[in-house]
Amino acid sequence: MKIDVILPCLNEQDALPWVLQRIPPGHRAIVVDNGSTDDSARIAADHGAHLVTEPHRGFGAACHAGLLAATADIICFMDADATLDPGQLPHLTWPIATGAADLVLGRRTPPPRPPHARLANAALAAHLRRHTGAPLHDLGPMRACRRTALLDLNLTDRRFGYPLEMVLKAARAGWRITETPVRHLPRRGRSKVTGTVRGTMRAIADMRRVMTETA
Known part of the structure; x- marks a missing residue:
């Protein structure tokens, strides 16, 4: 069974080697470079990843470019910042492969550390439970x-808003959605989203727009 792993990437040269070295057998890494100014693209290529360049900035743009480049029946998404271990991917793909679920999300344990990020994520998850x-x-x-x-x-x-839209539209389409615990590791460098209150607020604004548009 072949599985494609889509890794949106923006300036992750310090984390990429560890991430790519831990991609499980049978999984192909698709690194989507979203305008990096460091050596991320070269490192991805040197480690055998399939490199995709997406010039339009945006997390969703990078994710979707990876989706269009993928060819495997089962696909995964994960960050390229080494906060998650690719070795845990089979815990998510097995329910898909066996037909037990249609969408599996990794529940990070422990949750993201910044208080503003943890509160925002908890509120969003509660909204999803109520509406899906x-x-x-x-x-x-x-x-x-x-x-x-x-x-x-x-x-x-x-x-x-791309990850939220995925869950909302999947629920609307009748997908069986579940989650499984995955270990959350300290980030290498500061997050572009949860590392600052401004980044978190920008993400919240995008997600509020998605919730309104998909209501």
Whole structure:
């Protein structure tokens, strides 16, 4: 069974070697360079990853470019910042492969450390439980599903609302959504989103827009 792992990337030269070295057998890393000014692209290529360049900035733009480049039946998304271990991916892909679930999210343990990020994530998860019925506690960046099914959802957000739109539209389409615990590691460098209150607020604004548009 072949599985593609989509890794949106913006200036992650310090984290990429560790991440790519831990991609499990049978999994192909697709690194989507979203305008890096460091050596991320070269490092990705040197480590055998399939490199995609997405000039339009935005987390969703990078994710979607990776989705379009993927060819495997099962795909995964995860951050390239070494906060999550790719070795845990089989815990997410097995329920997809066996037909037990349609979308599996990794529930980060422990949760993100900055208080503003933890509160925002908890509030968002509560909203998702109320509106989708899915037993989610974390809108985690590690997730797995089937490629063609995700393409059929026709996701349109190209910013930080992409992961939320995926869950909302999947629930609307009747997908079975679940989560599994994954170990959350200290980040190498400061996060572009949760590392600052401004970044978190920008992500919240994007997600509020997505919730309004998909209501």
